[in-house]
Amino acid sequence: MTARLPALPSEPLADEIAEVAQRLRLAERYRELDRVPEFPRAEFRALGEARLLGLHVAPALGGRGLLLPRVAATLFHLAYRGGTVFAKLSLQPEFSSIIAEHGSPELVHRYFRPLVRGEVLVANQLTEPDAGADAGAIALRLERSGEEYVLHGTKSEAAFAQDADAAIVYGRVGDGPGLTALVVPQDLPGIRRTVIPDLGERWMRRGTVSYEATRVPVSMRIGEEGRAFDYVRPELTRERALLAAIYLGVARASWEETVRYADERSVFGGPLARNEAVSFPLVEDWAGAEASYLYALRTLERFEAGERVEAEAALAKWMSTEIALRTIDHAIQFHGGRGYSETLAHGQRWRDVRSGPIAHGPSEVLHLVAARRIWKAPRERV
Ligand SMILES: Cc1cc2nc3c(=O)[nH]c(=O)nc-3n(C[C@H](O)[C@H](O)[C@H](O)COP(=O)(O)OP(=O)(O)OC[C@H]3O[C@@H](n4cnc5c(N)ncnc54)[C@H](O)[C@@H]3O)c2cc1C
DSSP states (O other), X not given: OOOOOOOOOOOTTHHHHHHHHHHTTHHHHHHHHHHSOOOOHHHHHXXXXXXXXXXXXXXXXXXXXXXXXXXXXHHHHHHHHHHHHHHHHHHHHHHTHHHHHHSOHHHIIIIIHHHHTTSSOEEEEOOBTTBSSOGGGOOOEEEEETTEEEEEEEEEEETTTTTOSEEEEEEBSTTOSSOEEEEEETTSTTEEEEEOOOSSOGGGOOEEEEEEEEEEEGGGEESSTTOHHHHHHHHHHHHHHHXXXXXXXXXXXXXXXXXXXXXXOEETTEEGGGSHHHHHHHHHHHHHHHHHHHHHHHHHHHHHTTOOOHHHHHXXXXXXXXXXXXXXXXXXXXXXXXXXXXXXXXXXHXXXXXXXTTTTSOHHHHHHHXXXXXXXXOOOOO
């Protein structure tokens, strides 16, 4: 039996990505970063030089200015070749795009442009020990003192807790309902960072960042006081649909390896693939991935056309993570004992993708977002 693999999403940058992946040894680095967790600064810089950071960012700001469906296809290819690491790094400028959209020219110059070049790592700190899925409970205090804010509070679960050069920190000025965002250099007095051991995506060195009377100039504020959540909401919607492409790209790598293995591996006198208990789940995974990818693309097209697609983006992320995790689980299963070992990449991919149903909105909360669209309950704060 010889497997005929369906084509990857067509994307003009696909060959360029394959070349970059080979030159930077992205597949090997992906495995190494699991064993020796560190922020891959050299690769981050190299991706910036290859103009693979900020694919959606306008060319005037150093990005490629690609339309969102092409960004999704490019992320898919990056994830297929280098796991979640390099695809998520590619999205890092989009995660910080409120600086470009609402920040001062000075903030754009000092932080956003260097981020797109891979020179400065800007993290996002929203979650707190008592405010995760419910971002409305964020309590970090920003006390105004002359031309400075004084920060008191703790951010938790934050990616790049150890390595970020700066972070977009969300907090509250006074008792008002809205959140305010500041760009906070992470080497200021009063900042303490602690890393937690993670199940996957260890290169992110997630952790807790506490602010004890940390003084930040008012000029570091992004936009107006109390408006930060309005700024970040559309960004979250876009990212959820783009993340779907990343999870599906990672799963595709495991799926292909399993389809090939099912050809090569002989059990009970014939190829593994001859058993329908193996081939049927694999074709279901193929269908699920195609459908989920097309749904994410459609959602991104509609987002770009100016439609409200919070519900669809929420469902795209939920669906893609379910399908990706199931696909990778099948890869582990059908590779038998080797599948369960760390000699193959499936375990690492599963651990990495397992963050998907939690980060950027837990799946249960994404269901709430979608259900509210149907039953037209008043908008709340998810
Ligand atoms: C790999 C990774 C990277 C992350 N990076 C960042 C980052 O860079 N910056 C940042 O700010 N945060 C980051 N996070 C944090 C992430 O956004 C939060 O973990 C997430 O929002 C959930 O918040 P929580 O952990 O406080 O869980 P909680 O809010 O305590 O929720 C716990 C669980 O309860 C369930 N749940 C919650 N609300 C509801 C509900 N209304 N109905 C039903 N079930 C519900 C869900 O299963 C949820 O997972 C990251 C997380 C991970 C795993």
